[in-house]
Amino acid sequence: MIIPPVLNSLLTAHGPSGNEATPAAVWREAAAAFAGSVEADVMGSSIARVAATADGPSLAIVGHIDEIGLIVTHIEDTGFIRFMGVGGWDPQVLVGQRVELATRDGLVPGVVGKKPIHLLDADDRKKVAEMKSMHIDIGAVDGDAARKLVRVGDVAVIAGEPVELQGGRVASRSMDNRLGCYVAYEAARLVAKAGGAAGEVIAVAAVQEETGFGGSTTTAHSLAPGLAIAVDVTHATDAPGVEEQQLGSHDFGSGPVIERGTSLHPMISELLIEAAEAEKIPYTLAASGRHTGTDADAIYRSRGGVPTGLVSVPLRYMHSPVEVVQLDDVENAAKLIAAFALRLPADISFER
Numbered sequence: 141m142i143i144p145p146v147l148n149s150l151l152t153a154h155g156p157s158g159n160e161a162t163p164a165a166v167w168r169e170a171a172a173a174f175a176g177s178v179e180a181d182v183m184g185s186s187i188a189r190v191a192a193t194a195d196g197p198s199l200a201i202v203g204h205i206d207e208i209g210l211i212v213t214h215i216e217d218t219g220f221i222r223f224m225g226v227g228g229w230d231p232q233v234l235v236g237q238r239v240e241l242a243t244r245d246g247l248v249p250g251v252v253g254k255k256p257i258h259l260l261d262a263d264d265r266k267k268v269a270e271m272k273s274m275h276i277d278i279g280a281v282d283g284d285a286a287r288k289l290v291r292v293g294d295v296a297v298i299a300g301e302p303v304e305l306q307g308g309r310v311a312s313r314s315m316d317n318r319l320g321c322y323v324a325y326e327a328a329r330l331v332a333k334a335g336g337a338a339g340e341v342i343a344v345a346a347v348q349e350e351t352g353f354g355g356s357t358t359t360a361h362s363l364a365p366g367l368a369i370a371v372d373v374t375h376a377t378d379a380p381g382v383e384e385q386q387l388g389s390h391d392f393g394s395g396p397v398i399e400r401g402t403s404l405h406p407m408i409s410e411l412l413i414e415a416a417e418a419e420k421i422p423y424t425l426a427a428s429g430r431h432t433g434t435d436a437d438a439i440y441r442s443r444g445g446v447p448t449g450l451v452s453v454p455l456r457y458m459h460s461p462v463e464v465v466q467l468d469d470v471e472n473a474a475k476l477i478a479a480f481a482l483r484l485p486a487d488i489s490f491e492r
Contacts, residue, residue, distance in 0.1 A: 142304055142308060142310070142467060143302055143304065143310055143467070144322075144326075144467075146166070146170045146322065146325065146326075147318070147319075147322045147470070148302060149166045149170075150163050150166055150167065150205075150314075150318040150321065150322055151302050151312045151313070151314050151315070151318050152301060152302065153166050153314075153318075154240060154242050154247065154297055155205065155206060155207060155297075155314075156206060156207055156208060156209025156210075156211075156226045156227070156295045156296075156297055156350075157206040157207070157208070157209065157226050157227055157347070157348045157349070157350045157351040157354075158206070158226070158295075158347070158348060158351065159209075159242065159295050160184050160205050160206050160347045160348075161184060163205050163314075163318065163321075163345075164180065164184055164185075164186050164205055164345060164347070167186055167205060167321055167325060167345045168180065168186050168188070168345075170325060171186070171188035171325055171328070171329075171343060172188075173329075174188075174190070174328070174329045174332040174333070175188035175189055175190060175328065175332065175343070176189050176190060176191045177189045181358070181359070181362065183347050183348070183354060183355050183358050183359075184347040184348075184355065185205075185344060185345065185346045185347050185355040185356075185358065185359045186205070186344070186345040187342050187343065187344050187345075187359065187363070188325070188328055188342070188343040189340060189341075189342050190328050190331050190332045190336055190337070190340065190341040190342075190343075191336055191340060192336060192337065192338060192339050192340040192341075193335065193336040193337065193338055194338040194339070194486040195338075195339075195486055196337065196338030196339030196340075196366075196484060196485065196486035196487075196488070197339045197365070197366025197367055197484070197488065197490075198339050198340040198341075198342060198363070198365045198366045198367075199337070199339055199340070199341050199342065199365060199366065199367055199368065199369070199481050199484065200342045200344055200359075200360070200363055200365035200367075200368040200369075200439070200446075201323075201324040201327050201328060201341065201342070201343050201344065201368070201369050201371060201477055201481075202320075202324060202344040202346050202356055202359070202360075202368055202369070202370050202371065202435050202439060203317055203319070203320025203321035203322070203323055203324040203325075203344070203345060203346070203370075203371040203372070203435075204317045204320055204321065204345070204346045204347065204348075204349030204350070204355065204356065204372070204435055205317070205318065205321040205345040205346065205347060205355075206227075206317075206347050206348055206349055206350050206351075206355075207227075207297060207313065207314040207316065207317075207318070207350070208225065208226060208227030208228060208229060208316075208350050208459055209225075209226040209227065209295050209296060209297045210223045210224070210225060210226060210234075210239065210276075210295065210296040210297070211223060211224055211225075211226050211293065211294070211295050211296075212241070212276075212290060212291065212292050212293060212294045212295075212296070213292060214292065215283055215286050215287050215290060215292065216275075216283055217282065217283035218282065218283060219277075219278070219280030219281060219282050219283050219285060219286040220253075220275040220276070220277060220286075221241075221250070221275060221276040221277075221278065221286060221290060222272075222275055222276075223271070223274075223275075223276055223296070224271060225271060226295060226350070226351065227350030227351060227459070228350065228459055229271070229459065230459060230460070231268065231269055231270055231271050231274070232268055232269060233459075233460045233461065234252045234269075234271070234274060234298075235252060235254055235269055235274065236251070236252065236253075237251070237252045237298050237299075237461060238250070238251055238252075238298065238299040238300070239251065239252060239276060239296045239297065239298055239299055240296060240297060240298075240299045241276070241278070241290055241294050241295070241296040242294060242295055242296070243289055243290055243291070243294050244291070245289070248278055248289050248290060249278070249299065250276045250277055250278040250279075250296070251276070251277050252274055252275070252276055252277075253274065253275055253276075253277045254269055254273050254274045254275070255273065276296065278290065297313065297314070298313050298461040300312070300313060300461060303462075305464065307392075307466070308466055308467050308468060309392065309464055309465065309466050309467070310464065310465055310467060311462045311463065311464045312462075312463060313460075313461045313462075313463065314463075315373060315455055315463035315464075315465055316372075316373045316455065316458055316459065316463060317349065317371075317372050317373055319371075319373055319453050319455070319465060319470055320370075320371040320372045320373065320453070321344075321345040321346075321371075322470065322474075323371045323451075323453065323470060323473045323474045323477065324343040324344060324345065324371055324477075325343050325345070326471075326474035326478075327341075327343065327473075327474045327475075327477035327478045327481070328341050328342075328343035328478075330474060330475065330478035331478050331481050331482060334478070334482055337481045337482050337484060338484055338485060338486040339366060339481075339484060339486065341481050342363060342365065344356075344359055344363075346359055346435055349372075349434070349435050353435055353437060353438035355435075356370070356435035356438040356439055357438040357442070360438060360439040360442035360443075360446060361442050361443060364442075364443055364446075365446060366446075366447075366490075367405070367408060367446065367447040367448070367449075367490060368436075368439045368440075368446050368447070368448045368449070369408070369412075369448070369449045369450070369451055369477055369480070370432075370434050370435040370436035370439060370448065370449070370450045370451075371450075371451050371452070371453075371473065371477070372434040372435065372450070372452050372453075373452055373453050373454075373455040373458060373463075373465075374387075374390060374397050374426060374452035374453070374454060374455065375387055375390070375454070375455065375456075375458060376390055376391065376392055376454035376455055376456045376464075377389050377390045377391060377454075378390075378391040378392055379456045379457070387426065388424060388425065388426050388427065389424060390424050390426065390454040391454070392454060392456075392465075392466040392469065393422075393466055393468065393469065394422055394423075394424050394454065394469070395416070395421060395422030395423045395424065395469055395472045395473075395476075396416075396421075396423055396424075396451050396452065396453060396469060396472055396473035396476050397423070397424050397425070397426050397451065397452040397453070397454060398412045398413060398416070398423050398424070398425055398426070398449070398450075398451060398476075399425075399426045399427070399428055399432060399436075399449075399450040399451075399452065400425060400426070400427055400428075401427055401428030401429065401430075401432060401450075402428065402429060402430060403428070403430070403431060403432060403436060403437060403440050403441075403448070404428070404432070404436060404440070404448055404449055404450055405440070405447035405448055405449060405490060405492075406492075407447065407490055407492070408447055408448065408449035408490075409449055411449075411480060411483070411484070412449055412451065412476065412477075412480050413425075414483075415476060415479040415480040415483055416476050416479075418479070418483070419475065419476070419479045421472050421475055421476050421479070422472060423472075423476065426452070432450055434450060434452075436448050436449075436450045447490040451473055451476060451477060452473075453465060453469050453470055453473050454466070454469055
């Protein structure tokens with residue numbers, strides 16, 4: 141298997157926003173192998189600390205551990221289950237999918253169904269299916285049988301194992317953003333292996349990014365780091381239909397994406413570029429004119445402000461069950477952030 145074992149365990153863990161306990165436990169167990177301490181908070185976010193070698197500023201490396209999912213809203217007397225999305229879905233990708241519902245008694249399998257195309261009017265065949273026209277079928281004979289297994293508020297994710305593709309590429313659900321929290325873990329592990337950085341390095345697996353940056357907001361406030369790097373995914377631009385003119389060029393194999401923009405501290409972006417070039421790590425640049433749409437948006441405005449950077453991994457087919465990544469881009473993202481941390485001098489100042 142080419143997928144690193146920790147990443148594989150994260151990708152297969154069931155954990156939509158607000159229900160991240162399973163992947164969080166995987167992350168904390170892995171981080172305990174190198175971190176001086178590993179902690180969790182009441183939100184469900186996790187942190188792993190690597191002790192400083194001097195009196196430098198603390199660096200938080202933040203990836204979010206939640207994934208998009210579904211939540212049960214109603215169980216019909218016929219046994220069919222109605223639902224809504226947790227996070228941003230393209231409803232088209234749900235039709236015909238197998239799902240797993242997390243219930244008090246364990247995972248319950250089901251399928252997403254809708255009216256067959258044979259029974260649709262000609263006009264309706266041309267329309268995009270909406271979530272309200274779909275249901276989950278767990279095979280229950282009636283509503284009482286379904287309610288014995290499933291409750292309103294139970295959450296579901298699409299079922300399926302990661303698939304290894306050609307060229308060192310992998311397809312899976314939950315790449316957004318188990319990749320980010322894996323990179324945070326791996327970067328901190330590399331710093332620990334190197335003996336530590338001038339400042340404390342704190343890897344963070346934050347919760348509830350997909351529904352409003354809940355974990356990054358509270359964790360940034362409680363940690364009050366000297367600086368932070370958010371780690372997320374961005375759109376790979378070598379897939380059909382993706383416009384490089386809008387996003388820049390971020391092909392598979394071109395390395396992590398360093399973002400420059402109004403909410404990101406320019407000094408951190410420049411130091412990331414310097415680290416990449418010094419270590420001969422491939423990278424591309426992206427720009428944001430306002431918000432980034434990532435945890436960086438919550439972190440940089442915490443307390444009196446946190447100097448924040450953003451590193452992303454190119455990803456195809458975001459928010460689908462077949463998100464695809466090239467694994468050496470993931471590896472290089474972790475190497476870049478570790479190199480950045482190790483190069484930071486103890487007396488650095490981010491005032492401007």
